[in-house]
Amino acid sequence: MRIQLEGKTAIVTGSTKGIGLATAKALAAAGAKVVINGRTRDAVRAAEQAVAEAVHGACLDGVEADLSTAQGCQALVAAQPVCDILVNNVGVFGPQDFFDIPDEEWSRFFETNVLSGVRLARAYASGMAERRWGRIVFLGSESAFNIPADMIHYGMTKTACVSVARGLAKRLAGTGVTVNSVLPGPTLSDGVRAMMAEAFEDSGQTIAEQGAEFVMQQRPTSIIQRAATVDEVANMIVYACSPQASATTGAALRVDGGIVDSL
Template identity: 55%
Template sequence: MKIDLSGKNAIVTGSTGGIGLAIASGLANAGATVTLVGRQQRSVDAALAKLREATGSGAAHGVVADVGTMEGCQALIAAQPQADILINNLGIYGAREFFDIDDALWEEFFQVNIMSGVRLARHYAQGMRERGWGRIQFISSESALNIPTEMVHYGVSKSALQGLSRGLAKVLAGTGVTVNSILPGPTRTEGAVQMMSDLAAERGVTQQEMEALFLKENRPSTLLGRFASPEEVANLCVYAASAQASATTGAALRVEGGIVESIM
């Protein structure tokens, strides 16, 4: 199978590192023109340099915008009015005792993890529908199905993305635009590495030992038995963005290492 996205314009939010940058690189390798989105010029420039070095593609752009806000979404839309592929990857997470999650933090997670995708999909899906082709993805998490006790607010926000993705897929039924959610599990992103490093220091173990402990204590049902790489997640996203995935829509596509105890 050869995935060819030549002539397609893709936007990937939260793409200055981790899963987002891996997705952007995968799309660029398949021939798409990619727009990276981040909050700081320095991080966007650095990500563009990494992408171009890794892919040899000069067909990449950067937009500095905080799409966790309405103003940031408007800035991105003004800079890039149209897209064939929209990857809503932006998201925040962090462990917090449930009784310490105040209203302000709930609202922040709602705005960043959910409303960023709502606002951008609301705009870009209209152009996709008019042209008769498009791909929209919401990067969710296995935590949408296995709500983690240490991150209830995060799990709830990702569950909401599942509903948003399925609902939008139904709205766009028969238009040539597919909408899917992607469910990664523990992934070795920069943020996860830092989190494991901090926990390892607290417990007096190595980072590698901490990753194993984290999975044993928090994700004991894992079949993969390790953290995935961002590229492993990106591979599924690139396929879902391709012409070959034209019959896949309204789906929750799992790349979480078998953590979810379900055969469906």
């Protein structure tokens, strides 16, 4: 199967690192014009360079905007008023005990992980429906169903993303616009690598070995018994964005390595 997205404009939020950057590279390789987003100009430029080096002739644009605020989302829409593919990837995470999480942190997680995607989908989905083609992907997580006791606020936001994606798919029924959520499990993104580097300091293990040990300690139901790579997650996202996925909508597409123990 060859995915071809020539003539399509794809926005990937939070695409300067990790899953977002891997997704930007994969969409560019499929021929889409890709809009890189990050909070700082330097980060956006570095990501654009990384994609350009990975994909010869990549068509790229960059928008510096903090999407944890309504103003940042408005700035992105003003800079890129037309979008065919929207990947709502931007997000924050981090372990914290429930009794230590202040209201402000609950709000920050919800604004960043959920409302950024809601605001952008609201801005772009009508145009997609008018053109009778569009793809919207929300990044969920296995934590949407398997709420981690040490990241309840994070799990809550990912459950919300899955719910929004399902409801919006129904709202856009018959328009040619699909809306799905993609649910990674533990993934060797920059953030996870940093977290593991602290936990496994001086262990002498490779990053892959650290990831496998982390998974078996924290997510023992994993069937692949290792962490996923960012490219493995990006592959699922790109498929959901492709013409070939035209009958897939309202779905929660799991790239969790089998952690969620259900059929």
